[in-house]
Amino acid sequence: MDVDVDALEPALLPSRIQMAFTLAYHVLLVPLGVALPSLTLLMEGIGIYRKDPVALKIARRWSVVMAVQFAVGAVTGTILSFEFGILWPRLMGRFGAAMGLGFAIEGWAFFLEAIFIGIYLYGWNRLRPRTHFLLGLVLPPAGLLGAFGVLASNSFMNTPGGVTLGANGQVTDVDVMGALFTRALGHEFWHFLVALYLTAGFMVASVYAVAWLRGRRDHYQRLAFAVPFTVAALLTPWQLLIGDLAARAMAEDQPQKFAAMEITWQTRDHNPEVVLGLIDDQGEIHLGLSIPALDSILVGYSPNTTVRGLSAFPADARPTTVEANITHLAFDTMVGLGSVGAALSVWYLWVIWRRRRLPDSSWFYRLAALAGVGAYVCVEAGWITTEVGRQPWIVYDTMRVSEAVTDAPASFVWSMLAALVVVYGVIAYFFITLLLRLSARWKREDLREEAPEVGVPYGPRSGKFETGA
Amino acid sequence: MPDLIAFVLLLAITAYSTAGGVDFGAGIWDLMAGNSPRGREARALIDHAMAPVWEVNNVWLVLAIVLTWTGFPILFQQVFSSLYPLFTFALLGLVLRGAFFAFRHVAEEPRAHRIADVVFGLSSLLTPFFFAASLGAIASGHLVPFSPMSVAFGLVSLAATAFSGASFLVGDARRYGAPELVVHFQRRTVVAAAALIAVGTFALGVIWWQAPDLLRSMLAGKGLPFALATMILTPLATFLIWRGIFRWYRVLTVAAVGSMVFAWAFAQSPYLVPGQLTISQAIAPPPTQVLLLVVAAVVVLVIGPAMGLLYYLDQRSALESPES
Numbered sequence: 078m079d080v081d082v083d084a085l086e087p088a089l090l091p092s093r094i095q096m097a098f099t100l101a102y103h104v105l106l107v108p109l110g111v112a113l114p115s116l117t118l119l120m121e122g123i124g125i126y127r128k129d130p131v132a133l134k135i136a137r138r139w140s141v142v143m144a145v146q147f148a149v150g151a152v153t154g155t156i157l158s159f160e161f162g163i164l165w166p167r168l169m170g171r172f173g174a175a176m177g178l179g180f181a182i183e184g185w186a187f188f189l190e191a192i193f194i195g196i197y198l199y200g201w202n203r204l205r206p207r208t209h210f211l212l213g214l215v216l217p218p219a220g221l222l223g224a225f226g227v228l229a230s231n232s233f234m235n236t237p238g239g240v241t242l243g244a245n246g247q248v249t250d251v252d253v254m255g256a257l258f259t260r261a262l263g264h265e266f267w268h269f270l271v272a273l274y275l276t277a278g279f280m281v282a283s284v285y286a287v288a289w290l291r292g293r294r295d296h297y298q299r300l301a302f303a304v305p306f307t308v309a310a311l312l313t314p315w316q317l318l319i320g321d322l323a324a325r326a327m328a329e330d331q332p333q334k335f336a337a338m339e340i341t342w343q344t345r346d347h348n349p350e351v352v353l354g355l356i357d358d359q360g361e362i363h364l365g366l367s368i369p370a371l372d373s374i375l376v377g378y379s380p381n382t383t384v385r386g387l388s389a390f391p392a393d394a395r396p397t398t399v400e401a402n403i404t405h406l407a408f409d410t411m412v413g414l415g416s417v418g419a420a421l422s423v424w425y426l427w428v429i430w431r432r433r434r435l436p437d438s439s440w441f442y443r444l445a446a447l448a449g450v451g452a453y454v455c456v457e458a459g460w461i462t463t464e465v466g467r468q469p470w471i472v473y474d475t476m477r478v479s480e481a482v483t484d485a486p487a488s489f490v491w492s493m494l495a496a497l498v499v500v501y502g503v504i505a506y507f508f509i510t511l512l513l514r515l516s517a518r519w520k521r522e523d524l525r526e527e528a529p530e531v532g533v534p535y536g537p538r539s540g541k542f543e544t545g546a
Numbered sequence: 547m548p549d550l551i552a553f554v555l556l557l558a559i560t561a562y563s564t565a566g567g568v569d570f571g572a573g574i575w576d577l578m579a580g581n582s583p584r585g586r587e588a589r590a591l592i593d594h595a596m597a598p599v600w601e602v603n604n605v606w607l608v609l610a611i612v613l614t615w616t617g618f619p620i621l622f623q624q625v626f627s628s629l630y631p632l633f634t635f636a637l638l639g640l641v642l643r644g645a646f647f648a649f650r651h652v653a654e655e656p657r658a659h660r661i662a663d664v665v666f667g668l669s670s671l672l673t674p675f676f677f678a679a680s681l682g683a684i685a686s687g688h689l690v691p692f693s694p695m696s697v698a699f700g701l702v703s704l705a706a707t708a709f710s711g712a713s714f715l716v717g718d719a720r721r722y723g724a725p726e727l728v729v730h731f732q733r734r735t736v737v738a739a740a741a742l743i744a745v746g747t748f749a750l751g752v753i754w755w756q757a758p759d760l761l762r763s764m765l766a767g768k769g770l771p772f773a774l775a776t777m778i779l780t781p782l783a784t785f786l787i788w789r790g791i792f793r794w795y796r797v798l799t800v801a802a803v804g805s806m807v808f809a810w811a812f813a814q815s816p817y818l819v820p821g822q823l824t825i826s827q828a829i830a831p832p833p834t835q836v837l838l839l840v841v842a843a844v845v846v847l848v849i850g851p852a853m854g855l856l857y858y859l860d861q862r863s864a865l866e867s868p869e870s
């Protein structure tokens with residue numbers, strides 16, 4: 078099946094790989110892009126309210142990270158929008174009038190974000206603290222709106238709606254609200270939003286968890302750990318709930334994807350929940366742990382609930398075995414790590430609540446140090462579940478990936494992919510070097526400056542332009 | 547309404563050509579600055595002038611793309627199915643530019659710094675050339691990536707970016723009180739303007755040869771007012787800068803380059819692709835049009851003032867680079 082399609086559409090494979098690569102890369106930048114401004118403002122607010130110069134210093138440092146990573150996000154995001162044309166020209170040719178709506182909203186939201194990040198970053202010295210803070214308040218809603226736009230488009234791909242199709246499949250009429258708010262948006266938006274905030278929280282906190290393990294335990298380090306970690310810990314349990322709702326919506330709206338997530342072959346009741354494990358072309362499950370009837374219970378709260386299996390769909394309208402296995406493992410990874418994160422959060426909140434101070438177990442900080450990376454893995458796994466599980470459809474049950482792909486020769490797409498891999502590698506290298514250097518410089522600054530006013534970010538500095546600088 | 551949306555799209559393209567052009571032009575001068583002490587000063591100025599606003603310009607590009615696929619899906623499909631090589635090169639320039647602009651702020655070793663400078667400069671050439679080349683390919687009506695028209699448009703765009711870049715750098719040099727650099731960029735504005743006029747004349751010849759109808763409506767039809775405007779404003783702005791009359795010259799620069807884009811677009815209207823696809827054939831269904839106009843209104847009402855605030859704060863030096 079796959080082979081036939083490849084023969085017809087030579088560029089299909091490299092296009093899919095390229096799309097997956099660039100999206101997976103871009104999405105790594107999104108959590109900090111959307112959620113770090115909020116954390117930074119929270120910290121700045123604490124600093125202003127409590128007149129705490131340390132908090133202001135932290136906020137100021139985070140704002141630098143925010144700006145650097147926004148720049149990388151902007152570049153990789155621009156690439157993505159061109160890729161829709163270069164790789165999938167027919168997708169937008171056919172559905173642009175509906176799918177594009179979300180991006181149109183996203184476009185101006187990012188616009189706003191780009192402007193205000195500039196003002197926020199470069200305004201620390203010369204703007205009054207309150208003005209600076211208030212101008213920063215534009216950032217979180219702008220980020221939210223941007224995420225909304227992208228997810229509206231993605232939800233349209235998962236559960237298309239709001240369009241009237243003509244005889245040749247062309248969109249003849251659009252219901253704007255219907256196309257923006259498709260069924261999948263309900264869970265995708267909230268699930269993703271929470272994912273962003275908890276990922277940003279865990280990631281930022283994990284940097285300071287490492288510092289804790291290395292013996293730095295002063296006010297600066299505690300504050301910088303506690304604020305983001307608390308945000309993440311408060312959100313994580315909700316994420317399990319929303320994820321559960323998402324999975325149930327999936328069973329209803331995208332049954333092939335759900336069957337792939339759970340590697341269910343036969344439609345049946347008392348369907349077991351398979352943890353890990355792989356399915357083969359005959360529908361046999363290998364390895365893995367099978368928990369009787371749990372899947373049925375999770376979907377319909379009763380072992381008698383019928384769950385549709387992959388074999389209920391024509392072979393060319395469901396994910397292949399390989400795709401089903403990828404979807405399944407990605408889903409299990411997300412759920413597994415999400416549960417670990419929730420347990421860690423409960424531990425943290427428990428200590429805070431009972432003892433009114435931060436945990437002091439090294440094991441806690443070891444796990445916290447890993448939580449950042451774990452959250453990113455969750456985000457990637459979640460997207461793999463969504464995207465690979467939708468195969469072979471680019472717009473669910475309506476347009477195939479193979480119908481959307483470009484006519485460009487495969488060699489062209491492969492070369493472009495190779496170039497992008499190299500360039501993105503270079504960007505990643507610069508990005509990481511830059512962050513490490515910033516961190517090293519800040520550490521040096523901290524060692525030098527002890528006088529209170531030196532660490533205060535506010536106040537005139539010689540920012541004059543000097544020739545020959 | 548379809549015409550209005552096409553006009554909004556034109557505005558986004560024009561904004562990118564002018565604002566982005568200033569930016570890319572600065573990159574071109576960065577490349578030409580060489581490694582002499584004066585060159586390094588020029589480069590420091592360019593760096594300083596660009597830092598707070600450089601990613602904002604990118605958004606015009608994104609807006610143009612989004613408007614195209616949402617408002618004119620068929621145009622998007624046709625253009626990208628055929629012109630993808632041009633876009634790929636333009637993009638390559640864009641990523642390299644962004645990455646190496648950031649990198650040269652951290653490169654401490656002189657050699658690495660030098661490499662970053664060169665890559666940054668070269669990529670500033672790629673992007674304006676290839677984006678404009680795609681407009682040229684569209685204007686020819688044939689959607690063939692590499693043709694005399696696409697090359698001619700690309701060259702004009704390079705000259706125009708160099709021109710607007712130099713003109714704005716004169717302003718930045720004045721603002722930072724660096725008189726030698728003012729002279730430095732005054733000279734370069736004049737050189738670039740001469741190049742622009744030469745290449746522009748050459749491009750008119752190519753259009754005459756390849757797309758006579760387009761030339762006719764450029765010089766005798768709807769494009770005429772804008773073509774005239776370019777022909778008058780470019781020398782005028784250059785004259786002001788050359789004589790050191792530092793008033794209005796930046797506005798005139800933008801107007802000159804913007805008129806050039808308008809002249810092309812109005813000349814080929816109501817066609818999106820001359821002879822092949824008109825605005826009314828490609829337009830999305832009415833509800834989508836309404837949403838796009840709402841978005842355009844929001845951009846004007848919200849983004850306009852925000853942009854204004856950014857430039858206001860920037861020009862008043864309320865925004866300072868954190869030393870990094």
Ligand code: HDD
Pocket residue numbers: 235261264265266268269272273275276316317319320321323324325327411412413414415416418452453455456457458459460461462463464
């Ligand atoms: C920190 C991140 C994170 C965590 C802890 C979880 N997820 Fe998730 N999940 C995502 C991050 C994520 C995501 C990357 O944000 C996705 C991709 C698409 C989307 O909307 O969210 C996603 C998608 C996604 C989907 C597919 C939605 C679709 O295709 O429309 C399902 C069914 C779940 N998740 C279910 C869960 C469950 C049951 C979890 C409980 C343990 C869970 N997720 C934890």
Ligand code: HEM
Pocket residue numbers: 092093094096097100101102104165227228230231234400457460461464465468470471478
């Ligand atoms: C609005 C958001 C998104 C859109 C419009 C979108 C669109 C697409 C398209 C056009 C493809 C290629 C066709 C295919 O193979 O399915 C694809 C595949 C893919 N996308 Fe998405 N995507 C979105 C979000 C994401 C994100 C954020 C990720 C992050 C990791 C992602 C991961 C993937 C992966 C892994 C594939 C490859 C699937 C495969 O080849 O089997 N997607 N997506």
Ligand code: HEM
Pocket residue numbers: 100103104106107109110111146147148149150151152153154155156157158161180187188191220223224227228231601604605608
């Ligand atoms: C769900 C997945 C996505 C989310 C939540 C998301 C979010 C973001 C965010 C927050 C930024 C700002 C940069 C940053 O803060 O890091 C950004 C940049 C960008 N993204 Fe994505 N993105 C996603 C997927 C996509 C896709 C599929 C496209 C393709 C059209 C895209 C296009 C862009 C563009 C064009 C920019 C640059 C905007 C600018 O210049 O400011 N994004 N994205």
